[in-house]
Amino acid sequence: IARIARCGADEIDAAVTAAGQALGGDWGALSATERGRILTRMGRLVLERAGDLAVLEALDVGKPLKQARADAVALARYLEFYGGAADKVMGETIPYLNGYTAYTLREPHGVTGHIVPWNYPMQIIGRSVGAALAMGNAAVLKPAEEASLTALAFAHIALEAGLPPGALNVVPGLGEEAGAALAAHRGVHHLSFTGSVGVGVQIQAAAARNVVPVTLELGGKSPQLVFDDADLDRALPFLVNAGIQNAGQTCSAASRILVTRARHDELVERMAARYRALQAGPALEDHDLGPLISARQKSVVDGYLALAGDLALAATGRVRNDAPAGGHYVAPHLFADVRPGHRLAQEEIFGPAQVVIPFEDEEEAVAIANGTDFGLVAAVWSESGARQMRLARRLRAGQVFLNNYGAGGGVELPFGGTGRSGHGREKGF
Template sequence: MTEHVTTPASAIGRVPPIAEAARRDIPAFVRPGDRLMTIGGRRVPAVSGLTLANVDPATEEPLASIPRGGAEDIDRAVRAAQQAFTDASWAGIDPDERGRILFQIAAVIDEHADELAAIESHNMGMPLMMTRHMMAGVAQIYRHYAGWPTKLYGHTVPTVGNRLGYTRKEPLGVVGLIWGWNGPMPQLALKLAPALAAGNTTVLKPPEWASLTTLRLAELLESTDLPAGVVNVVTGTGAEAGEALIRHPGVAKIGFTGSTATGKHVHEVASADLKRLTLELGGKSPIVICADADLDAAAHGAAIGFLAGSGQACTAGTRLFVQDSIREEFIDRLVKVMDTFTVGDPFDPATRMGPLAARQHFERVTSYFEIAAQDGATIRAGGKRYGDRGFFVAPTLLTDVTPDMRVAKEEIFGPVGALMSFTDLDDAIVKANQTEYGLAASVWTKDLSTAHRLAAEIDAGTVWVNTHHEMTSGPMPFHGFKQSGIGGEGGFEAMDAYTRTKAVLIAL
C-alpha cells in the first residue's frame, strides 16, 4: 500500500514517497528515447540532429528527449504552413467541415485523455488528478470553438443607392503559437482551437520544459481529417526556435503566453514587421478578504489561489489582503488549510501539490525565502524545500509583508503567499491596484454592494467573487491589463484576434 503523508506547511520532511504502484503504467511516450517533431505531416528530427533532455521533476530521472529545433526547422515549418494555407485544403473548405474536424480533435483528446494527463504529470509535475481534470477542459475548448467556423459573419453597410457595402471575416494566414510550461495543453487549446476555427494554419513552439504532450498530440492528430501542414510542431529553446518564429516574415500573428519580460521582447521583435499579437503575461493577483466573508470558504479559496499547481499559475493569488479586524483569525484558519495540501508524488492520489517544474525554476523560487527574511517579512509557514529528491517546496505563507517588498511586487511563480492587511474598502482598492500587473483578482464578501464595487474598481482583466482560479472552457474572455498582456483569449473576442475584417464596396 502506498504511504500517504500530509505535509505540514512548516515542515521540511523527508523524501516525498513515490507512488510506485501508480507509476507502473508509464506511457511509452515519456520513456527515455528521442521524440520527433511534426512538419508538413511528417515526423522529423531537428536539422542539427541535436536534442534537449527532459527530467521528471518528482524523481529527477530522465524522460524522453526532444529535438532542439532552430531557425532552419522553423523556416521549414512556416513554409509547410504557408502551403497548407494557400492550397485551400483548410481555409477554403466548407466551414461545417472545419467544425467537424475540430470535433474530431476533441474526440481524440477525450479518447487519449488518461495518457496525455500522465505525460503532462511526468513532464511538469502537476498532480494527476489535476491534469486529468485539465484534459476534460481541453477537449471542451475544442468543442466550443468547433461551433465557430459557421458563425464568422460579415455584415452589410448602409451606402447610397447604387453601392453595395459589406464586410468579410478572413483568416490571417500562418499563426505562430508559443506558450508556458505550467499548463501546456489548456494554454495551447485556448490558442490553437480559435486559430483553426478561423481557418489559419499554425506553427507551434511548445515550452522547452514540457513539450512531450504537444508532440504526442501532433501524432494523435494524424488520425483525424486535419490536412497535413495545418499544425506543425517545432521544439527547442526560446532563444533559438522561439526567436526564429517571432522573427519569421511568413508569420502573420504570434499568440504568446509567458513572462512579462519575455512578452515585451516578443512585442518589440514582432512589431518590426507589424505582426498581430496576443500576449498573455504575468500576474501578481490580489485576494481581498473582507470582514464579513465566510472565513472558512475564504481560507480554502485563498489556499487554492496561491497553492494550486504549486503556485505556478499566472493568475495565482499571491497577494492576500485581509481586513484588519479578522487578520489573526484568518491567518490561523489559512495555515490549517495549508497543512492539508499534501506535498508528494503527482501520481499519489493523496497529493495536492507536486514539485516545481524544473531545477532552474526551483532554485529561483526558493531564493525568495532569504529575500523575504532580509526584507523583514516573517515566514509564518513553510519557507523550505521539502525532501532532498525532486523539486518540492513546502506551502509557504509570509506575513508582516509591506507593499514595497520584493515578495509583494515580483512574480515568484511558486507556492508562496504574501499576506498584508487593509482598513476599509478604499484602502483595499488602493493596495490591490498597487502593482504593475492586472491579470486577475478575487474578492471574498457576503455583501453584494461590496462585491460589485471591488469588481469594478480593481484593475484586473478577471475578477472572481467568492472563488478563485475558476476558468471556463472557451465562453468567458480572459484578458490581462497593464503589464499582464495585450489582447485576450476565450470568448468571441478570440475569434476577432485570429481573423481580419475586409471591407468590400461594389458600384452597382
C-alpha cells in the same frame, strides 16, 4: 523520459512554408463547418486519451496527476467549443449611402505562430491553437523546451482526426533558437505568446519589425480581497488552492490575499491550518503539490523565500520524506501581516508562496490591489452586492471574480490582462 528534437530556424522556416501551402491547399479549401467537425473529432480523441495525456503532462511538468487530467479535459473542451464556434462567427452589414452595400467579413490572419509555456501546455494549446484552427488559420506551434510531450502527442491526434498536413506544425526547440526564429519570421501573420514579461517584450519587439500583431499573456500578482462580511467557510478553499495549484506556477495564481485588519488574524489562522496539511511529492502519487519544473525555477523561488527574513511566517506545508532526493520540491509558505511594498507582495514569484496583507477600508484595499505592475485576475469576497459591483469596476484586472476565484478559468470567458500582464484576449469568442 524522452529525447526531443532540437529544432531551429531551418525547421521553423519549413513549418511556416508548410502552413502557407496548407492555406492554399486542402486546409484552405474546407468550409467552416468542415473545420469545426475536425476540431470536434480532435476533442473527442483527446477526451478518450485523457488518462494517457495526463500521465505525460504529470511526468513532464511535475504537476499532480489529478491536475494534469483536468488540463486534458480542458483541452478537449476547448476543441469542442471552438469546433462548434467555427461556423458561427459572422460579419455585419452597415447602413450607408444609397446605392452602396457595405459589409464586413471575418477572415483568418493566415499563418499564426504560437509560443506556449511549460506550466499549462494542454490548456494553452487549446485556447490558442484551437481558436486559430477554427477560424481557418494554419498554425506553427513552438512548445516550451521544458514540456513538449503533450504538444507532440496533440499533433498525432490532430492528424488522426483528419486535420490536413500543414494545418498544424509542432516545432520543438529552445526559445532562443526556434522561438526567436518564429517570432521574427516574415511569413507569420499573427503571434500568440504566453510566458514571462521579459520574453514577451522580446517577442513583441521582433514581431514589430514585421508589423505583426501579437497577443501577450504574461505575469501576474493577482489579489483576493476579503471583507468583514465575507463567508470564510466558502472562501478558504479558493484562497489557498489558487495560490498553491501547480505549485504556484500559474500566471493567475492568487499570490496576494488582502483582508480587513479586523479579520486578519482569524483568516491567517484558518489558512495556516490548511497549509500545515499540504504535502509536496511525486506527481504520479497525486499529492497537493508536485515538484517545480526545473532547478532554475527552484533557485528563483528559493531566492524569494530568502528575502522573507523580515516577514511573519504563518505556516508551511511539507515535502514528503519519501520524495526523491534532489527533486525540485518547495514546501508551500504562508506569510502574514505583510506590507504592500515588500518584494514578495510586488513581484511574481511563480512558486508556492502567498502573502496576507491587511487593509483598513475599501479605498486602501483598492489602492493595494492596484498597486503592482500587473493586472490579470482579482476576486472580491463580500456579501454586499453594491460593494461587489463597485470593486469589479475599480480593480485593474482582466477578470474579477465575485465570491469565487477561477484563476482565469472558463473556456467561454475572454482572458487576458492589463499592464505588465499583457494585452489582447484569448478564450471565448
